[in-house]
Amino acid sequence: MREPEICLALLGFGNVARRFVRLLDEVADRLDFTWRVVAIATKDHGSVVDPDGIDVRRAMTTVESSHSLGRLDPAPRERSGIDVVRQVTEMLADEAGDGHLAVIETTVLDIDRGEPARAHVRASLEGLAHVVTANKGPAAFAYDELEALAESVDRVFFFEGAVMDGVPVFNLVREAMPAVAVQGFRGVINTTCHYALSEMERGVSLDEAIAEMQSRGIAEADPSHDVDGWDAAAKTAALVNVLMGGGITPHDVSRMGIRDITTREVASAVTRGRRIRLVASASRHAGRLEVRVEPEMLDPADPLACLGPMENALFLRTDLLGDVGIVQRTSTLTQTAYALLSDLTHISRRLQEL
Numbered sequence: 316m317r318e319p320e321i322c323l324a325l326l327g328f329g330n331v332a333r334r335f336v337r338l339l340d341e342v343a344d345r346l347d348f349t350w351r352v353v354a355i356a357t358k359d360h361g362s363v364v365d366p367d368g369i370d371v372r373r374a375m376t377t378v379e380s381s382h383s384l385g386r387l388d389p390a391p392r393e394r395s396g397i398d399v400v401r402q403v404t405e406m407l408a409d410e411a412g413d414g415h416l417a418v419i420e421t422t423v424l425d426i427d428r429g430e431p432a433r434a435h436v437r438a439s440l441e442g443l444a445h446v447v448t449a450n451k452g453p454a455a456f457a458y459d460e461l462e463a464l465a466e467s468v469d470r471v472f473f474f475e476g477a478v479m480d481g482v483p484v485f486n487l488v489r490e491a492m493p494a495v496a497v498q499g500f501r502g503v504i505n506t507t508c509h510y511a512l513s514e515m516e517r518g519v520s521l522d523e524a525i526a527e528m529q530s531r532g533i534a535e536a537d538p539s540h541d542v543d544g545w546d547a548a549a550k551t552a553a554l555v556n557v558l559m560g561g562g563i564t565p566h567d568v569s570r571m572g573i574r575d576i577t578t579r580e581v582a583s584a585v586t587r588g589r590r591i592r593l594v595a596s597a598s599r600h601a602g603r604l605e606v607r608v609e610p611e612m613l614d615p616a617d618p619l620a621c622l623g624p625m626e627n628a629l630f631l632r633t634d635l636l637g638d639v640g641i642v643q644r645t646s647t648l649t650q651t652a653y654a655l656l657s658d659l660t661h662i663s664r665r666l667q668e669l
């Protein structure tokens with residue numbers, strides 16, 4: 316059977332998107348599809364649309380040397396992300412109609428309303444493109460609406476990278492746990508805060524630990540989103556919406572970050588055999604959802620107390636399988652990029668089944 320070619324429109328071309336296109340090249344011989352990048356949109360580095368295919372290496376060098384992508388465009392002009400989606404879905408109407416166009420959304424999370432990612436996802440689905448995103452916003456703010464839209468146009472809206480990078484959480488439940496009801500969860504799901512608290516146990520300051528996470532491209536573009544618990548709250552809302560039918564937003568999560576925790580407090584907990592961790596949890600009591608993100612003083616026997624500095628873990632409480640634990644032992648950009656790649660593989664399989 317011939318491998319499908321998937322046209323890719325990249326909305327956002329930062330750390331994650333650039334690692335993603337490099338990864339596609341690195342593992343090309345393991346993939347059952349080929350690809351052509353037809354559009355790239357950024358906020359301050361311009362945009363390029365070319366249905367014949369963009370030279371992605373040149374695009375990376377252009378952005379990394381702070382030039383505008385417009386210089387690669389056959390007909391350069393100013394466009395927003397939405398303009399790019401509309402142009403691409405019109406220009407590639409045949410590919411979109413056949414399900415061979417995928418929008419890869421990796422813009423920055425806006426914690427007020429989940430925009431512009433929500434609008435990007437909506438416009439892409441309306442233009443009959445599949446959507447893959449590592450952005451938490453769409454699933455955290457508008458999962459029900461966007462999933463219903465995707466189903467109505469027979470396209471997919473995938474977001475595996477939104478929580479625990481490439482380690483399967485959503486795909487695991489969707490593909491491997493049929494008929495299982497998720498009743499709640501508890502986890503450590505923000506790498507930046509977890510790394511910071513782990514490093515503070517060794518006397519490192521919060522600011523130094525955050526700077527290290529920024530230098531590795533892991534902290535959020537605005538690291539106060541990590542420190543104040545917003546990133547974890549967005550992930551928690553996405554998990555509640557997708558796995559528990561919650562219909563909430565990050566603003567419905569009871570939230571406390573780690574900004575006010577001192578190195579002395581963290582070290583003092585260790586001397587008493589305890590660990591302070593930022594824990595995300597959800598449960599239902601008498602039909603009411605209780606959803607929180609807050610630092611907890613953990614007993615050493617707690618599985619969340621034993622994680623290494625770059626590890627995340629999520630324990631799902633289910634009706635048919637009991638507690639199911641998912642541990643992510645490595646957390647780098649490659650794992651986030653892999654999440655996009657794995658979602659794209661699902662699209663390729665759909666195309667091959669047609």
Ligand SMILES: NC(=O)c1ccc[n+]([C@@H]2O[C@H](COP(=O)([O-])OP(=O)(O)OC[C@H]3O[C@@H](n4cnc5c(N)ncnc54)[C@H](OP(=O)(O)O)[C@@H]3O)[C@@H](O)[C@H]2O)c1
Binds near residue numbers: 326330395423477651
């Ligand atoms: N980094 C991680 O480890 C990680 C892990 C999981 C999930 N994520 C999520 O993945 C997404 C991308 O993260 P990242 O680290 O790649 O961020 P990043 O390096 O800051 O890149 C963000 C990209 O989005 C572009 N952008 C921002 N606003 C835009 C808009 N309104 N329209 C079009 N483009 C826009 C930026 O343009 P400019 O280049 O012009 O600024 C940039 O190219 C975020 O939602 C993040 O939460 C990241």
